[in-house]
Amino acid sequence: MLAGASxxxxxxLGIAGxxxxxxxxxxxxxxxxxxxxxxxxSQFETWDPKASRETGGPFRWIQTAVPGYHVCELMPxxxxxxxxxxxxxxxxxGISEHGQAADLISTGRPKEPALEYPEIGVILAKxxxxxxxxxxxxxxxxxxxxxxxxxxxGFLGGSHSPMLLExxxxxxxxxxxxxxxxxxxxxxxxxxxxxxxxxxxxRVGSQLVGGYNSAYAKVLGLMQSDHLFDIEKEPASVRExxxxxxxxxxxxxxRRLLEAGVPMVKVARGFWDSHHDNFESHxxxxxxxxxxMSTLLTDLDExxxxxSTLVIVLSEFGRTPKINKDxxxxxxxxxxxxxxxxxxxxxxxxHGKTDADGKTVVDGEANASDVAATIYKAVGIDLHxxxxxxxxxxxxxxxxASPIDEILS
Amino acid sequence: MxxxxxxxxxxxxxxxxxxxxxxxxxETNRKLYGAGSDWSVHAVDxxxxxxxAEKKWTNHENYVSAVVLLDNVVVSTGYDGRINWxxxxxxxxxxxxxxxxxxxxxxxxxxxxxxxxSVGDDMLVKLWNAETGExxxxxxxxxxxxxxxYTTALYxxxxxxxxxxxxxxxRIGTVCIWEADSGKLIHQLQAPTFYTYDPKTRVRSIxxxxxxxxxxxxxxxxxxxxxxxxxxxxxxxPCRVELWDWQSPKHIRTYQDKHKAVLNDIHFHPTEPYLxxxxxxxxxxxxxxxxxxxxxxxxKAKPKGHxxxxxxxxxxxxICACGHEGFRLWSMGDLPSTDxxxxxxxxx
Numbered sequence: 075m076l077a078g079a080s081x082x083x084x085x086x087l088g089i090a091g092x093x094x095x096x097x098x099x100x101x102x103x104x105x106x107x108x109x110x111x112x113x114x115x116s117q118f119e120t121w122d123p124k125a126s127r128e129t130g131g132p133f134r135w136i137q138t139a140v141p142g143y144h145v146c147e148l149m150p151x152x153x154x155x156x157x158x159x160x161x162x163x164x165x166x167x168g169i170s171e172h173g174q175a176a177d178l179i180s181t182g183r184p185k186e187p188a189l190e191y192p193e194i195g196v197i198l199a200k201x202x203x204x205x206x207x208x209x210x211x212x213x214x215x216x217x218x219x220x221x222x223x224x225x226x227x228g229f230l231g232g233s234h235s236p237m238l239l240e241x242x243x244x245x246x247x248x249x250x251x252x253x254x255x256x257x258x259x260x261x262x263x264x265x266x267x268x269x270x271x272x273x274x275x276x277r278v279g280s281q282l283v284g285g286y287n288s289a290y291a292k293v294l295g296l297m298q299s300d301h302l303f304d305i306e307k308e309p310a311s312v313r314e315x316x317x318x319x320x321x322x323x324x325x326x327x328x329r330r331l332l333e334a335g336v337p338m339v340k341v342a343r344g345f346w347d348s349h350h351d352n353f354e355s356h357x358x359x360x361x362x363x364x365x366x367m368s369t370l371l372t373d374l375d376e377x378x379x380x381x382s383t384l385v386i387v388l389s390e391f392g393r394t395p396k397i398n399k400d401x402x403x404x405x406x407x408x409x410x411x412x413x414x415x416x417x418x419x420x421x422x423x424x425h426g427k428t429d430a431d432g433k434t435v436v437d438g439e440a441n442a443s444d445v446a447a448t449i450y451k452a453v454g455i456d457l458h459x460x461x462x463x464x465x466x467x468x469x470x471x472x473x474x475a476s477p478i479d480e481i482l483s
Numbered sequence: 484m485x486x487x488x489x490x491x492x493x494x495x496x497x498x499x500x501x502x503x504x505x506x507x508x509x510e511t512n513r514k515l516y517g518a519g520s521d522w523s524v525h526a527v528d529x530x531x532x533x534x535x536a537e538k539k540w541t542n543h544e545n546y547v548s549a550v551v552l553l554d555n556v557v558v559s560t561g562y563d564g565r566i567n568w569x570x571x572x573x574x575x576x577x578x579x580x581x582x583x584x585x586x587x588x589x590x591x592x593x594x595x596x597x598x599x600x601s602v603g604d605d606m607l608v609k610l611w612n613a614e615t616g617e618x619x620x621x622x623x624x625x626x627x628x629x630x631x632x633y634t635t636a637l638y639x640x641x642x643x644x645x646x647x648x649x650x651x652x653x654r655i656g657t658v659c660i661w662e663a664d665s666g667k668l669i670h671q672l673q674a675p676t677f678y679t680y681d682p683k684t685r686v687r688s689i690x691x692x693x694x695x696x697x698x699x700x701x702x703x704x705x706x707x708x709x710x711x712x713x714x715x716x717x718x719x720x721p722c723r724v725e726l727w728d729w730q731s732p733k734h735i736r737t738y739q740d741k742h743k744a745v746l747n748d749i750h751f752h753p754t755e756p757y758l759x760x761x762x763x764x765x766x767x768x769x770x771x772x773x774x775x776x777x778x779x780x781x782x783k784a785k786p787k788g789h790x791x792x793x794x795x796x797x798x799x800x801x802i803c804a805c806g807h808e809g810f811r812l813w814s815m816g817d818l819p820s821t822d823x824x825x826x827x828x829x830x831x
Contacts, residue, residue, distance in 0.1 A: 399807050400717060400718065400789065
């Protein structure tokens with residue numbers, strides 16, 4: 075019936091049950107939004123400005139809603155919302171090559187030859203999914219091709235793969251074939267279900283038959299949730315607030331999905347790799363980020379969803395203090411920043427500090443594993459919970475990881 | 484004295500901390516003034532036996548993007564949005580004006596020296612009384628955002644030799660031609676190749692019209708920047724010049740080279756049929772000389788680091804430039820024989 079339709083993003087879910095309908099229930103459900111600034115956004119032009127220093131570049135800093143904390147002048151809207159945002163300015167993550175750094179940051183684990191770890195978002199989706207939901211557990215938007223990385227499911231396996239939106243804002247190949255009416259489609263599905271049920275009778279325990287039914291159910295769920303990806307269904311005033319950029323449209327779609335009960339959404343915004351003309355590229359990218367993020371946080375808050383939605387803003391690394399010969403900044407992992415808001419986060423908490431030139435961390439150093447542990451703890455996941463890779467127990471968080479409690483509520 | 488691009492030779496370098504974006508020249512006293520990322524104005528006395536840059540004053544609160552000299556007063560502007568008038572001899576600030584509600588990118592002086600224009604990222608062209616600092620007029624015609632909805636910039640401005648028209652060039656490749664007296668927008672030239680938006684791979688842009696220059700007879704306008712960029716993470720595209728008959732308006736010729744760089748500055752040679760450009764990018768710094776008849780450069784020098792601004796010191800047959808290495812001088816062929824004082828100085 076649906077040749078080519080993806081069933082990804084429904085890991086471990088069955089067909090039965092309704093989408094959680096009650097608003098109250100939706101608000102209790104925890105979910106997460108992963109904003110991935112692919113390529114490495116500059117901490118100087120965002121969360122850790124060094125105005126008037128040679129390393130700081132030409133942008134000034136502005137006061138935020140948090141006394142004594144400044145952000146780059148390119149983020150005036152987020153500056154006003156800073157009492158809802160927590161910032162970690164003291165990441166020292168060691169790796170400054172795109173692919174390896176992305177692996178490290180997105181899993182919170184150094185590479186191991188014998189074990190592939192799942193991405194943080196995959197674990198969040200698995201842990202936060204409502205078992206009765208027929209919505210995808212994890213939807214990942216990654217339209218730019220440079221630096222595109224599909225969330226690794228690692229040892230958890232392919233059934234935990236996210237629904238990937240890489241070519242358009244809505245899932246592909248889920249429309250009914252031309253000439254097949256909705257009624258006909260339902261009739262066929264009823265017939266298929268009847269035959270399958272009959273076939274399964276007497277074959278109790280057959281995982282294969284159950285798998286077929288489950289797969290069909292997942293596709294049906296996807297077809298029924300197609301409207302969630304259509305931002306045209308939002309009022310014009312809401313669409314205008316998010317703006318006309320691709321990132322804005324994706325974040326609006328993300329909000330619709332989160333509101334409907336999708337537990338994990340990732341929006342990757344590439345590509346921040348500003349080796350040349352850093353200031354011009356950040357003049358372009360950061361105001362859009364500022365507008366979209368501030369709109370998103372406000373929107374989630376107004377809908378009563380922010381307290382239950384963890385918003386994570388991460389890159390694979392930051393950018394160098396030194397401004398290079400091409401007026402660019404290169405890769406830098408020794409002192410950079412990330413931000414959080416929403417579920418489990420203490421708004422206005424500013425953790426860690428770099429030196430006057432932003433070259434080294436001088437207080438509150440944190441690594442990739444600490445960031446992952448912070449994320450899990452923020453949504454209430456037991457850091458010591460163990461998965462199994464074969465017979466090997468694997469704790470969700472790295473054994474020596476320390477969650478950054480200063481930013482947790 | 485002959486002009487021979489193939490004999491262009493670096494003769495002096497005077498290092499300055501950071502990057503110099505702005506440059507002007509006091510012909511009478513043979514002094515160069517440069518300014519940039521350290522917020523300060525530096526000077527080099529070209530009459531000195533040994534050339535050295537001297538920090539003269541700091542009265543901006545951000546990068547300085549342009550300087551011009553008017554009757555021994557250096558008029559400077561920058562990313563603090565201000566225009567400052569400073570006495571070149573005493574380093575005393577004469578006047579400071581809040582000029583644009585954004586970064587100011589460039590200045591151009593009218594031939595009579597009585598007024599000048601500024602352009603800024605508020606996308607306005609502003610006309611100023613050079614003596615009083617009074618705002619005389621402002622012109623509004625550039626798009627406030629890129630077609631994709633992002634922040635844009637207004638980088639370049641030039642004035643015709645007769646002072647009757649102004650050209651301003653922005654990030655998305657639009658040149659506005661203004662009537663100086665009335666402020667009337669008489670033409671918009673579209674040169675979109677200077678702007679690369681990558682909707683798929685990196686979802687952002689690079690480029691822009693970085694410099695404009697009218698021909699000595701005022702009939703042609705040269706536009707400089709970078710051509711189609713293959714990787715918008717950097718200046719990975721051919722350095723590019725377009726020549727326009729701005730009055731028609733009609734595109735005349737494109738000059739382009741495989742050297743991957745953005746051209747930050749462009750000048751017509753006042754007497755020879757050459758365009759002289761400077762910049763830098765993925766292929767490194769570049770100083771390129773374009774024979775007007777050929778679409779490839781007649782000669783390229785590849786200096787270390789980007790060049791942000793250049794000016795022609797015709798009596799000394801040399802190019803003065805600034806950028807990542809501070810101030811630099813190149814001879815443009817044989818040195819003048821009649822006045823030894825105009826000759827090359829020793830390296831710093």
